[in-house]
Amino acid sequence: MKLIIAAIKPFKLEEVREALTSIGVRGMMVTEIKGFGSQSGHTEIYRGAEYAVNFVPKVKLEIVVSASMADQVVETISTTAKTDKIGDGKIFVLDVASAVRVRTGETNEDAI
Secondary structure (H helix, E strand, O other): OEEEEEEEOHHHHHHHHHHHHHOOOOOOEEEEEEEOOOOOOEEEEEOOEEEEEOOEEEEEEEEEEOHHHHHHHHHHHHHHHOOOOOOOEEEEEEEOOOOEOOOOOOEHHHHO
16 A cells, blocks of 8 residues: 655645546545745735745645555646646655554555
């Protein structure tokens, strides 16, 4: 099993969710986050004063899938979340040692 963590632009969330559902992803966790990478934030003007915005809003997706499906999920997120502008996000893939469905006690791939 693989844990896929993706940080994407918030307005791409629904489009990415629909694309993942269409390839068979049955669940995900979503968290609103703030961060910075290459774009290093930006400046904005509020009530005539300029100030730095050091952290940019993003959405973090956490998805656990079978190892055989991981590449397809990464490709789907990459193509769907892409805007060709700086700050499109990052995707990380990690190994998952075990999983348990709390309600039924099912384990590993049966739990996802």
